[in-house]
Amino acid sequence: MSIITALEHVVDREHVYPFLVPKQAPTLDVSHKVLLYLEGISVSFDGFKAINDLNLYINDGELRCIIGPNGAGKTTMMDIITGKTRPDCGSAWFGQTIDLLAMDEPAIAQAGIGRKFQKPTVFEELSVWENLELAMADDRDVWSIFNARLNSEQSSMLLETIELIGLQENAKMPAGRLSHGQKQWLEIGMLLMQKPRLLLVDEPVAGMTHQEMDRTAELLISLAGRHSVVVVEHDMDFVRNLAGDDRTVTVLHQGSVLSEGRMSKVQQDPKVVEVYLGE
Numbered sequence: 001m002s003i004i005t006a007l008e009h010v011v012d013r014e015h016v017y018p019f020l021v022p023k024q025a026p027t028l029d030v031s032h033k034v035l036l037y038l039e040g041i042s043v044s045f046d047g048f049k050a051i052n053d054l055n056l057y058i059n060d061g062e063l064r065c066i067i068g069p070n071g072a073g074k075t076t077m078m079d080i081i082t083g084k085t086r087p088d089c090g091s092a093w094f095g096q097t098i099d100l101l102a103m104d105e106p107a108i109a110q111a112g113i114g115r116k117f118q119k120p121t122v123f124e125e126l127s128v129w130e131n132l133e134l135a136m137a138d139d140r141d142v143w144s145i146f147n148a149r150l151n152s153e154q155s156s157m158l159l160e161t162i163e164l165i166g167l168q169e170n171a172k173m174p175a176g177r178l179s180h181g182q183k184q185w186l187e188i189g190m191l192l193m194q195k196p197r198l199l200l201v202d203e204p205v206a207g208m209t210h211q212e213m214d215r216t217a218e219l220l221i222s223l224a225g226r227h228s229v230v231v232v233e234h235d236m237d238f239v240r241n242l243a244g245d246d247r248t249v250t251v252l253h254q255g256s257v258l259s260e261g262r263m264s265k266v267q268q269d270p271k272v273v274e275v276y277l278g279e
């Protein structure tokens with residue numbers, strides 16, 4: 001480039017230098033129908049292998065239940081997917097192009113992986129509607145969110161979400177007054193406002209009534225297809241309900257996959273009966 005051209009670029013306010021463009025994750029590619037690939041992942045804490053040569057594949061739009069006894073490595077696996085824990089070896093890809101191990105936690109969330117922890121963390125003083133507004137994927141700051149009007153796409157997304165989580169009647173209610181189950185649904189709704197492609201849900205029904213559990217199963221099943229959903233859960237009745245006859249259940253034990261398949265098959269696997277269901 002000549003000096004004149006370089007000077008022209010400097011004064012040209014439209015010109016953006018490549019080094020000034022924020023690095024963006026490559027476009028998600030699920031042409032092979034797999035959304036998440038974990039291969040040969042291991043991680044040790046003080047010499048103890050919490051994850052041991054783990055291989056796991058989640059299809060695009062799939063709802064997968066992950067079960068396993070205490071200490072099987074379920075939480076650590078979620079921590080690796082979301083970038084909270086770095087594995088010692090192995091690979092983790094989101095679709096075929098996005099290398100999760102090369103990204104930090106915010107970049108992974110930005111790329112479309114949302115995580116719901118066991119305890120609901122909603123803003124208790126704010127209404128259900130405001131909680132959802134606040135969670136909306138947007139570059140507005142907190143104050144402008146409440147001062148600005150939503151555009152029509154944002155309003156319809158919010159309406160659709162509040163209906164999906166069954167809280168339309170509670171839109172104006174402070175989130176602190178919701179039941180435990182309703183708070184969990186609100187938090188799922190808040191995650192959905194960020195348009196995740198993959199939702200990781202940790203023990204969603206702990207502390208719920210049976211009615212709330214059934215409603216939660218319906219909600220998670222309704223999300224599959226548009227999103228992939230990975231649910232870690234201890235409650236076997238809930239897992240049976242969620243998995244139905246044709247979804248895949250993965251059993252983790254000592255940091256690797258012990259068994260995988262339909263719930264009816266997994267339940268009868270002698271290895272599973274021995275380490276987990278037979279407890």
Ligand SMILES: Nc1ncnc2c1ncn2[C@@H]1O[C@H](COP(=O)(O)OP(=O)(O)OP(=O)(O)O)[C@@H](O)[C@H]1O
Nearest residue numbers: 045046049050068069070071072073074075076077
């Ligand atoms: N940061 C850490 N430092 C040391 N050990 C850890 C750490 N995180 C996890 N572990 C150990 O790794 C093993 C797997 O833990 P993890 O929490 O992933 O299991 P889990 O399947 O989620 O168990 P639970 O069902 O009880 O939640 C456990 O033995 C745990 O004590």
